[in-house]
Amino acid sequence: MPVFLSTTDADFDAAFAAFLTAKRDEEADVGAVVAGIIADVARRGDRAVIELTARFDRLELTPETLAIPRAEIDAAIATVPPQERDALDLAAARIRAYHERQVPHDESWTDPSGATLGWRWTPVEAAGLYVPGGLASYPSSVLMNAIPAQVAGVERLVICAPTPGGQVNPLVLYAARTAGVESIYRIGGAQAVAALALGTETIAKVDKITGPGNAYVAEAKRQVFGRVGIDMIAGPSEILVIADRDNDPDWIAVDLLSQAEHDESAQSILITDDAGFGRAVAAAVEKRLETLERRAIAGASWRDHGAVIVTRDLEEAATLSDRIAPEHLELCVADADGLAARIRHAGAIFIGAWTPEAIGDYVGGPNHVLPTSRSARFSSGLSVLDFMKRTTLARMSPASLAAIGPAAETLAKSESLEAHGLSVRARLDRLNEGAA
Amino acid sequence: MPVFLSTTDADFDAAFAAFLTAKRDEEADVGAVVAGIIADVARRGDRAVIELTARFDRLELTPETLAIPRAEIDAAIATVPPQERDALDLAAARIRAYHERQVPHDESWTDPSGATLGWRWTPVEAAGLYVPGGLASYPSSVLMNAIPAQVAGVERLVICAPTPGGQVNPLVLYAARTAGVESIYRIGGAQAVAALALGTETIAKVDKITGPGNAYVAEAKRQVFGRVGIDMIAGPSEILVIADRDNDPDWIAVDLLSQAEHDESAQSILITDDAGFGRAVAAAVEKRLETLERRAIAGASWRDHGAVIVTRDLEEAATLSDRIAPEHLELCVADADGLAARIRHAGAIFIGAWTPEAIGDYVGGPNHVLPTSRSARFSSGLSVLDFMKRTTLARMSPASLAAIGPAAETLAKSESLEAHGLSVRARLDRLNEGAA
Numbered sequence: 001m002p003v004f005l006s007t008t009d010a011d012f013d014a015a016f017a018a019f020l021t022a023k024r025d026e027e028a029d030v031g032a033v034v035a036g037i038i039a040d041v042a043r044r045g046d047r048a049v050i051e052l053t054a055r056f057d058r059l060e061l062t063p064e065t066l067a068i069p070r071a072e073i074d075a076a077i078a079t080v081p082p083q084e085r086d087a088l089d090l091a092a093a094r095i096r097a098y099h100e101r102q103v104p105h106d107e108s109w110t111d112p113s114g115a116t117l118g119w120r121w122t123p124v125e126a127a128g129l130y131v132p133g134g135l136a137s138y139p140s141s142v143l144m145n146a147i148p149a150q151v152a153g154v155e156r157l158v159i160c161a162p163t164p165g166g167q168v169n170p171l172v173l174y175a176a177r178t179a180g181v182e183s184i185y186r187i188g189g190a191q192a193v194a195a196l197a198l199g200t201e202t203i204a205k206v207d208k209i210t211g212p213g214n215a216y217v218a219e220a221k222r223q224v225f226g227r228v229g230i231d232m233i234a235g236p237s238e239i240l241v242i243a244d245r246d247n248d249p250d251w252i253a254v255d256l257l258s259q260a261e262h263d264e265s266a267q268s269i270l271i272t273d274d275a276g277f278g279r280a281v282a283a284a285v286e287k288r289l290e291t292l293e294r295r296a297i298a299g300a301s302w303r304d305h306g307a308v309i310v311t312r313d314l315e316e317a318a319t320l321s322d323r324i325a326p327e328h329l330e331l332c333v334a335d336a337d338g339l340a341a342r343i344r345h346a347g348a349i350f351i352g353a354w355t356p357e358a359i360g361d362y363v364g365g366p367n368h369v370l371p372t373s374r375s376a377r378f379s380s381g382l383s384v385l386d387f388m389k390r391t392t393l394a395r396m397s398p399a400s401l402a403a404i405g406p407a408a409e410t411l412a413k414s415e416s417l418e419a420h421g422l423s424v425r426a427r428l429d430r431l432n433e434g435a436a
Numbered sequence: 437m438p439v440f441l442s443t444t445d446a447d448f449d450a451a452f453a454a455f456l457t458a459k460r461d462e463e464a465d466v467g468a469v470v471a472g473i474i475a476d477v478a479r480r481g482d483r484a485v486i487e488l489t490a491r492f493d494r495l496e497l498t499p500e501t502l503a504i505p506r507a508e509i510d511a512a513i514a515t516v517p518p519q520e521r522d523a524l525d526l527a528a529a530r531i532r533a534y535h536e537r538q539v540p541h542d543e544s545w546t547d548p549s550g551a552t553l554g555w556r557w558t559p560v561e562a563a564g565l566y567v568p569g570g571l572a573s574y575p576s577s578v579l580m581n582a583i584p585a586q587v588a589g590v591e592r593l594v595i596c597a598p599t600p601g602g603q604v605n606p607l608v609l610y611a612a613r614t615a616g617v618e619s620i621y622r623i624g625g626a627q628a629v630a631a632l633a634l635g636t637e638t639i640a641k642v643d644k645i646t647g648p649g650n651a652y653v654a655e656a657k658r659q660v661f662g663r664v665g666i667d668m669i670a671g672p673s674e675i676l677v678i679a680d681r682d683n684d685p686d687w688i689a690v691d692l693l694s695q696a697e698h699d700e701s702a703q704s705i706l707i708t709d710d711a712g713f714g715r716a717v718a719a720a721v722e723k724r725l726e727t728l729e730r731r732a733i734a735g736a737s738w739r740d741h742g743a744v745i746v747t748r749d750l751e752e753a754a755t756l757s758d759r760i761a762p763e764h765l766e767l768c769v770a771d772a773d774g775l776a777a778r779i780r781h782a783g784a785i786f787i788g789a790w791t792p793e794a795i796g797d798y799v800g801g802p803n804h805v806l807p808t809s810r811s812a813r814f815s816s817g818l819s820v821l822d823f824m825k826r827t828t829l830a831r832m833s834p835a836s837l838a839a840i841g842p843a844a845e846t847l848a849k850s851e852s853l854e855a856h857g858l859s860v861r862a863r864l865d866r867l868n869e870g871a872a
Binding site for chain 1: 467519520522523524526527530533534537543545547551552553555558560561574575576607643644658661662664665668669671684686687690691693694696697698724728729730734772773776779780781782783784785786787788789790791792793794795796797798799800801802803806807809811812813814815816817819821825826827828829830831832833834836837840841842843844846847848850851852853854855856857858859860862863866
């Protein structure tokens with residue numbers, strides 16, 4: 001049974017704290033294994049990648065077949081049904097339109113001292129997207145990772161996608177082509193991350209690696225962080241729905257299950273100000289679970305990690321939500337906009353009962369790569385900014401250097417960095433000569 | 437002697453590639469030690485922090501004296517000379533003015549389908565700044581870390597600064613107070629990072645940790661990344677100066693030395709299109725080294741890691757610069773603005789010969805916490821954005837759900853995620869009932 005809590009329970013605080021800190025995924029100790037794989041790829045390049053792929057994915061590759069050949073991609077794409085193609089085109093267009101608004105502006109201004117200051121944004125040159133594998137690979141995730149990179153202006157975009165046994169999802173290939181991906185390497189795991197970060201004879205190294213993966217992929221991203229940029233370390237997914245009694249319990253039930261069906265470690269939480277409504281939703285979940293295709297997974301997630309929390313009012317619901325800092329937050333209440341404005345920590349908010357979270361997974365426009373495991377306290381979903389970097393600019397005039405240079409000299413002296421001060425002094429002396 | 441290369445050398449490409457990949461700092465294998473320290477702090481809290489501080493910093497603390505008492509801060513600040521105070525005030529005002537322009541804007545719009553989309557930025561609640569230790573601690577770095585957090589709206593800002601033997605730099609304390617820092621804990625190393633990330637009885641945990649440190653601090657940040665946000669893994673600092681012959685060799689020499697004096701692992705590089713000018717700068721460096729206070733450090737850095745690279749023209753200089761992706765780039769050429777516009781990868785650009793890099797370390801306005809070790813290829817200097825996160829917003833109208841919902845259903849089906857589709861279908865069915 002899922003957790004059922006009420007803020008009027010005598011032990012609510014302790015129970016909620018325990019709920020918050022409960023671990024949902026095994027933390028496998030894979031650090032040494034991953035370090036070994038990275039060192040092997042560094043040393044042996046393609047050969048290491050090919051051997052590891054044969055071992056883990058039962059797939060025999062050569063340097064020539066590491067990337068899926070163009071003809072094979074063309075043939076697979078030709079099999080995509082028109083309805084799926086149209087749906088993916090609609091999703092791509094909407095995701096692109098949303099992300100184009102994220103492109104940041106350069107700034108330049110001259111301050112009262114005469115110094116010209118500003119900054120300039122530029123894209124990273126090359127990005128590698130990790131797409132988790134096989135039949136379970138998600139075309140939508142290809143769009144969500146690749147389109148922000150494309151909008152940012154990344155020149156070279158590649159994908160690594162493990163294809164155990166050689167299976168490739170045609171719609172993944174179509175999504176990759178739609179989003180301007182240059183090459184798709186059929187490799188996965190820590191060896192794929194290592195190849196992207198370090199490069200091999202066949203795979204050119206990239207500057208940024210994004211996309212979710214299993215514990216080995218996550219650990220590999222952590223270990224190569226610094227040599228390349230990474231997006232985040234993704235944990236199991238979660239949804240929090242805040243709903244009042246004026247909702248159809250079945251709508252809320254399927255929303256909760258749409259998260260639960262992802263993974264047994266996924267978490268679905270309902271917070272409501274009406275205990276009767278909470279029980280009705282729980283009953284509706286059980287009813288839907290009777291027939292749901294992925295009932296084994298969704299049922300395990302709901303039983304082991306699900307929760308219904310009853311609060312005195314919606315203000316209390318918002319406070320609890322901020323402590324959870326959910327990846328996805330659905331607000332199905334009368335004043336959903338007002339409640340949204342009150343929320344401080346959430347990856348994405350879905351406002352009003354006509355906005356099921358699944359819309360955001362596919363066609364809403366915002367990114368579905370979002371901070372999990374309470375990391376919305378300090379991080380954001382994937383965006384165009386993840387594929388750009390900012391260079392700060394400063395230009396002193398002689399007058400501005402004369403105005404602010406002496407303060408720099410004073411601070412350099414206090415930090416015992418003489419040459420810092422001398423680099424300012426050499427110029428100030430020239431100015432003084434000119435004035436004399 | 438520093439490396440002296442010319443792009444017309446027959447073996448230039450190989451020599452430059454070797455120069456690019458040469459390691460400047462020891463990569464100590466501190467992973468296991470750091471993991472042990474983090475586990476110890478997780479288990480024993482204050483007691484672990486206090487014991488480790490006694491062992492590494494020779495400083496006996498109690499839970500009550502972990503934070504520097506207010507009276508001690510007041511007394512230390514009272515000893516700061518007025519000139520230093522004024523210089524720091526000027527620096528703080530200029531850094532604040534620059535960073536206030538970085539505060540991002542929220543967006544909201546309604547698209548043609550009737551969907552309201554947008555995003556909202558909010559600050560992280562609490563941030564911890566690591567300030568490397570003792571007498572070598574830099575007041576300027578306190579400003580550069582704390583002011584962006586303060587401008588972002590972070591509610592609780594704390595500092596961890598090791599104080600071996602109990603020494604505290606009064607100007608560091610003044611900088612901390614100027615930038616709104618609430619508490620200064622006199623602890624350092626991996627134990628300080630662990631305390632900030634996990635919390636102890638006395639030290640409340642934070643959401644984001646920034647600031648440079650030694651190999652143990654860097655590894656601790658890497659290990660707690662995900663539980664909290666971190667800024668970056670900082671490596672040794674570097675400067676690249678591109679200068680033509682119309683410069684005073686001595687100005688360029690002190691600019692190169694202002695980086696070299698930081699650290700024996702620091703790197704100073706001159707690229708020039710005039711070999712004679714390159715030799716003149718190298719001679720000026722030697723001359724300045726005869727008298728420089730920190731000549732032992734600066735001389736070792738210059739001999740071991742310094743370089744003079746002669747190019748055919750400035751276009752070639754810009755190309756090499758992008759391959760180096762320098763932390764600091766000084767452009768001392770006739771058309772410095774034009775060359776700046778041509779550069780793609782750099783943490784900060786200092787434009788024109790009147791803009792020595794040291795200005796940017798203190799009073800220019802831009803941040804001096806910048807991407808090192810070629811990471812300007814994919815990352816940016818510290819900014820207000822590092823202390824904020826973005827929540828995406830979506831609100832469907834019934835009409836917009838009717839317009840785009842079927843595409844979401846199609847994609848959910850193709851990904852075998854039935855409940856995703858059902859969450860859309862339940863609502864579309866209601867609309868159809870209403871229409872019938």
